[in-house]
Amino acid sequence: MLDGIFTGLSTAVMPFNLLMVVVGCFAGTFIGMLPGLGPISAVALMIPITYGLDPSSGIILMAGVYYGAVFGGSTSSILINAPGCASTVVTAFDGYPLAQKNQAGKALALAAYSSFTGGTIAAIALLFAAPALATVSLSFQSTDYFALMVLGLTAVAAFSGKGQVIKALMMTVFGLMIATVGTDTTSGATRFTFGNIDLIDGVSFLLLAMATFALTEVVMTVLNGQHKEEEEQVDMSKLGSMKLSKEEIKEIAPTIGRSSVFGFIIGVLPGAGATIASFLAYGLERNIASAKEKLKFGKGSLRGLAAPESANNAASTGSFVPLLTLGIPGSGTTAIMLGALIAYGIQPGPRLFIDNPDVFWSVIISMYFGNLVLLILNLPLIPYISKLLVIPRPILIPLILFFSITGVYLVSFNSFDIHMMAIITVIAIFLKLLSFPMAPMLLGFILGGLMETNLSRALVISDGSLAFLWERPLTLGIVLTAIIVLCLPPVLEYLRGRRAVKGPEVAVTEGEG
Amino acid sequence: MIITKDHIGGLVFLCLSVVYGYYAGDIALLPGDEFEPFHAQTLPYALATLGGILSIGLLFTADKGVEHKLSLKGYDFPLVAKLLLLVVLFAxxxxxVGFMLATVFFLISGYWLLGERRPKMLLLASVPFAAGIWFVLTQLLDIYLAPGKLLTQLFGG
Structure with a gap:
């Protein structure tokens, strides 16, 4: 492991890769601060840029953007009560009241310290958890992989929120259907191309990701009329001090520790991302607080701000564990990274840390740097970064649209792809209006090809019998976990309904962190 | 009966699954493939079946409250349609006309559609930007950008 750490360190400290971390954190913070655009959109916008880089630099840049976007989302939550993404919605509960009390500086600093601590604790845990899991998963066979992919897909659906499970499963199936378009890799037969030459290679991952997460998100802000809203001007003189007193540090230290560990564990679970971690950490902190302390929640409680902030960053790091070791993304954003890695020709999974140790370890090491950059560089620069938001929306929106379109065009140089993006955007808007989540579709699409290959191998080996699902204890264990994960939310909902507990409850409506 | 978002979504997916399953039958198989446990049609048929089952499941478990009705009020559809048309025209x-002119056209039209009317702003936020991007791509990154059929026909390749 020590060899690996040194390999990662030597790759991560290369000046160019350090630059990528810094650029990624800045770009992510800026995009994350724009209401409506979250980490998924930010990472999607970066894919075309990373195509020109080597895989380690590319994934380091995307990881930086991911952290930056989560941090940027917290900033806009605290300053203007407009969360940039779902995972920072909870930050606004106590962050914005603090800003209203002229303590925005303290809230921002606390968010940064909590994020840093959460990210660091999780990165250390990742350092040990990822290689251990990767070693275990080296014994996986095609049947286990197939079961694992089913687990990943069902978990994303199961964690997608109240009443959304069937819709998320349908979107997963839709994603798998899109993945079948093009040439079948085993037989060479064309499927669902309808004689169109441009569809023979199938739908490109980049096109689908950019259309559903960059183009659609931007167009949705226009559809909602957000482009007409004047950006709330933040009076920087009212930021107040960024220092925390000793008593305050003493008060929040246990909260940050608890929430970081909790967030990491939630993040590791395939499907549960930063959003769920932040909601649950906030709920947990409120439940264990004293009656007097409980009253402060929602009115500017420091604990109420520290808990979700440390949890969402820890979960962001945690979601790299299944991605790097099993090739199963833990969240929508890591699903995009998985697609990008596959596009670079790297297969994430147990063999990643044997075949591409530089990628594996440099990502882990650069996470420390990413957290440091956010704390040392981004925090003091927040007043200046937020000035970028002054760019009028009628100018900013066409520019983002332009970047998303040309990002796809400059990879394929085929204008058909742009037409395709417009069509996919129309479909995505329609589905969003019907409250269908998008992340499961992308995940289904990315895992579709691999899943079909593994299913085909497993079925051929077992001569068409489905017995492969229960013959190996490991496969059976994974399949059973998938069933439990899928059945748990409806059962819990039913039990909750029977208990008829009344009271303020936080509902997770969007799990697309 | 109130038709909610779930009903519409369920019906649309049911139709999609039926059409998808129908066209799955058109996938050409290799001779003898029909006796294999897995071939090019296997997954599409499985997905069509699964899609159908889930759609019916959604139709039966759909939220029936008035608050789940699809409301299209307050959305600016004409503007979105114009923006998407602009994307198609850009392609x-x-x-x-090539990358540079197309970019200038796209940006000016985009700014205009979203309410920017100052000519100075329209030009300043598009021409230098397009020229800058074109310079970075062609001169720094050495990416070949085709000049456009019209320009080639007018001025020769």
């Missing part, structure tokens, strides 16, 4: 312009 056509790329083929005909």
């Amino acid at each position: 056509l312009a790329l083929d005909w």
